[in-house]
Amino acid sequence: MFDELVKTLSEELPDFGRRLAMDSKAIASWASRPSKEKKEDGRRDLDAAYGVKTYRGTREDGSTWEKVVRWFGYKLHLVVDAKHELSVAYTVTKGSRSDVKEGHVLLDEMEKRHPEMLKKAEVLTADRGYDDSKLLSRCWDEYGIKPVIDTRRLWKDGEQTRLLPGHTNVVYDERGAVYCYCPETGARQQMSNGGFEKDRGTLKKVCPAKAYGITCQRREQCPVAGGVRVPLAVDRRIFTPIARESYKWAKEYRYRTAVERVNSRLDVSFGFERHTIRGLAKMRARCGLALCVMLAMALGRVREKQQERMRSLVRSVS
Structure with missing residues (x-):
């Protein structure tokens, strides 16, 4: 029935x-x-x-x-x-x-x-x-x-971020937020969401200087000035087709x-x-x-x- x-x-x-x-x-x-x-x-x-x-x-x-x-x-x-x-x-x-x-x-x-x-x-x-x-x-x-x-919070020993594979100045946290570090000052900024690429299985992350208009002294020399692609395969628990820190996820x-x-x-x-x-x-x-x-x-x-x-x-x- x-x-x-x-x-x-x-x-x-x-x-x-x-x-x-x-x-x-x-x-x-x-x-x-x-x-x-x-x-x-x-x-x-x-x-x-x-x-x-x-x-x-x-x-x-x-x-x-x-x-x-x-x-x-x-x-x-x-x-x-x-x-x-x-x-x-x-x-x-x-x-x-x-x-x-x-x-x-x-x-x-x-x-x-x-x-x-x-x-x-x-x-x-x-x-x-x-x-x-x-x-x-x-x-x-x-x-x-x-x-x-x-x-859930499963990372141990006070671990807050992990280095994104293939990059030297990009990290992510357990909530799926991705951050880049300025090569000159070492200042950390959260990268903006650029959407999900279904055919690639990746989340696009946009340079914060480009997305928010903030000042970055070494933007021209930054290896991720053009943004990064984060494969879901990096961590299937953390990275999902709808980015966790996005407004759409919260909605x-x-x-x-x-x-x-x-x-x-x-x-x-x-x-x-x-x-x-x-x-x-x-x-x-x-x-x-x-x-x-x-x-x-x-x-x-x-x-x-x-x-x-x-x-x-x-x-x-x-």
Whole structure:
């Protein structure tokens, strides 16, 4: 039923599935902890596992914050259409399941059940929990989908920049920003984005003196005055078809919140904040039913020419 609804909505809405967002949702089991007894009695949850999600950010004053969420239960892994806020693929696992590993499973499911949607998709957004070079490479190499996935800080020993291969005065950081050094003064400037060359698989970086009009004393002698090309192959985790430090990347990344709004509707409108579900099979059935209801109501709105209300879960009284 779920797959049929996704297929029908894709036919009704030409842009359905063009922008995708991926995330996981913690769902606590009705059981509060694992049981030492392994025999089923209708009350124990023998499938659930402990899960942990860590959220980090930076405040306006530059200080960092961290929030750790722990639960005993399950994870709902979702891929949603970021414009219409409707699910296109999902899996339910134990709470201990890795987001990155299940991200590959979600792509496998879409390839098997909805290959036409992978061909249509242009962008996939996700948080740093999905920051993985294999996942990023797969999106672009196999499906032509531009991944917009936040980066984790994995460089160690205080490493801030690395030398760009083939250059002596160009470096890059873990966010994908590229900098050049003036041969005369040693002053560092961030190079401007010049777009992505699909046929070459490279990101173009423009000389800051040319892009911003700043003064560079040795511009005529600078080996990168004409700009540089950065192959994605330098580091597939850091360099992606949409440059990470570009305005376009920031704009696309904001679509990621669509999956969070879907999660919120599951909690509030479908009762996943307070439930009495135990067991993986029942949790999968309940999640699938809730997502089918969302899709069915959206399809009904579209066919009634009420597309602007397709996310609404209540009936209009007018």
